[in-house]
Amino acid sequence: MKLTDEQYAILGTNDNIVINAVAGSGKTTTLIEYAHTRLSKKRILYLAFNKSVKMEAAQKFSAAGLQNVTVETAHSLAFDHIVKGSNYTITPGYKTYEWVDMLQIDTGERHSDYMIASHVGRFISYFCNSTAARVQELRYLDVVSDPRAKQFAENFYNVIEHYTRLALAKMDKAAIAITHDFYLKKFQLSRPVLPYDYILFDEGQDASGAMLDVFLQQPATRIIVGDVHQQIYGWRFAINSLLKTDFPFYNLSKSFRFNQDIAATANKILDWKRHLQQPPAIEVQGVGRGKGKIKTRATLARTNLSLLTSAITQWQDKNIDKVYFEGRMSSYMFADSGASLYDVLNLYNGKPEMVRDKLIAGMKNMDELEDYIEKTEENGLNAIVDVVKEYGNDLPKYIARLKENEVETKEEADMIFSTVHRCKGMEYDEVTLLNDFITEEKLKRYIGEKQDEDRLIEEINILYVAVTRAKIELNMPAPKPVRRIDKKTGTGNKGKYWSANDDQELTDLFHAGLNTRQIAAQLERSPGGVQMRLQKLGLMGANDYLDYG
Helix, strand or coil: CCCCHHHHHHHCCCCCEEEEECCCCCHHHHHHHHHHCCCCCCCEEEEECCHHHHHHHHHHHHHCCCCCEEEEEHHHHHHHHHHCCCCCCECCCCCHHHHHHHHCCCCCCHHHHHHHHHHHHHHHHHHHCCCCCCHHHCCHHHHCCCHHHHHHHHHCHHHHHHHHHHHHHHHHCCCCCECHHHHHHHHHHCCCCCCCCEEEECCHHHEEHHHHHHHHCCCCEEEEEECHHHCCCHHHCEECHHHCCCCCEEEECEECCCCHHHHHHHHHHHHHHHHHCCCCCCCCEECCCCCCCCCCEEEEECCHHHHHHHHHHHHHCCCCCCEEECCCHHHHHECCCCCEHHHHHHHHCCCHHHCCCHHHHCCCCHHHHHHHHHHHCCHHHHHHHHHHHHHHHHHHHHHHHHHHCECCCHHHCCEEEEEHHHHCCCCEEEEEECCCCCCHHHHHHHHHCCCCHHHHHHHHHHHHHHHCCEEEEEECCCCCCCCCCCCCCCCCCCCCCCCHHHHHHHHHHHHCCCCHHHHHHHHCCCHHHHHHHHHHCCCCCCCCCCCCC
16 A cells, blocks of 8 residues: 555654544554554554454554554553452443442432432543542532533532442452453553553544553653544543644544545534634545445434434335344443333333333333433433333334344345444445434534533534445435324324434424424424423423414
8 A cells, every 4th residue: 555645754753643543544554554664673552442443453463464563452451450360350330229239328219319329320430531549639510511410419419429439449449349440540540651662542532531641651652543523432531632642743634435525524514613613623635436336334323212213214114124233233222221121111101010120110100210311411321211202112013123134244234223433433335324413503503502512522523423434425314304104193293202302303493483383383293292392391481382373
């Protein structure tokens, strides 16, 4: 492969640098060539983002004959230093009700106990991913955005902080199993010195503060690689490490994945950041072929609800037969807390005796569950609730049919389905985006409402990542979604539950100045139902009335 001038410039430096590499710009090739130009006796560490990237990178460096390159993830390094040979045991994570039991949280009201435990789990994650040495150095309220959740956390702040410190102390003493975040944090606080001459830190835009701190303390020559516009894990407390150093910037602006038409769309989206006084750091140049036989087709969504709705609709309409889900379909059936679609469906149907998850079983009804979600910001669980409310008791039938047609490999599938977070790093010949992404119009309104700017930037990044998965063809969403119509009754959404997407569309129409009847016609709802929903969303008071027109 012929190298570009930008790549040669990187190979010619021996300083600490940042490589800002746009999607598909050949960053791995650049790093392999960088390692080739260093003396064979030099010890090089390549830090991969996750285990799958680690395995792929290890094969590529090995195939290039680079025996002096060690490939690790941040967690594999930390595991070797902290866990190996110790008396620690590891858990993938704790469910909310497990924190309640282990920490003996007891306020006298079980619903509050669960909400406190949820915030404790999130505070632990916030601390473990931060650079802070002590919990007290952090202000947890800074990362709680929903007003109701923030108010709850503020009311119980001392209690939440107490149980957070207690949980960390128990893990430190091996009284309970430790999480992956915990041993990475302990690794950072141990101030390790790694035996390498060069460290190549990949996907730096989504690194944790803890790992960045380890990286910056090393005496080696340090290279941070990533794309400033691909940071999409802020909700996991990731930070954009590319912007957290004073290292010189080197760009890889040419994408070999797609042509200039797709690059132009990506640039247009990134240009929205000017509304937030953050112009794009680089202009994407598409130098890919942009043509060829379409072998892989993917439908990408912002949310689980939109994705499953699309999968169900496409399968029902017989547009597709064989389907593939990134991460397997079963992974879309569970929230991070462990609750499944079927647990929530049983609660929805008033059958608590059939609920397996202890947290969901502890809820009296759906209203109490939604109150819990609003006060804890458990977005994964909220996505499950949205799907259940959208499809109700038809859901098991649809899921079963999709599973029957799920195939093992992408090459077999008529359509690949994925949310953006699950397909990061992937590429497909043809990509179709659903209509649940941010738009420039929505962005301007959110800015006017003074919504969190970091979150808005991340929403732009999510759309950019989605667009840049395409190699040959990109199908952008239609301006207005097509409403689902019941084939038997010929009716639309009257009397049906409101999903998160419905609420967002209702809010958009309300702010656009439409009256009740106009909104009802757009959403195929009753004017009274629209009125009630606006009041529940806090857009109108209980005694306010919107002109019916």
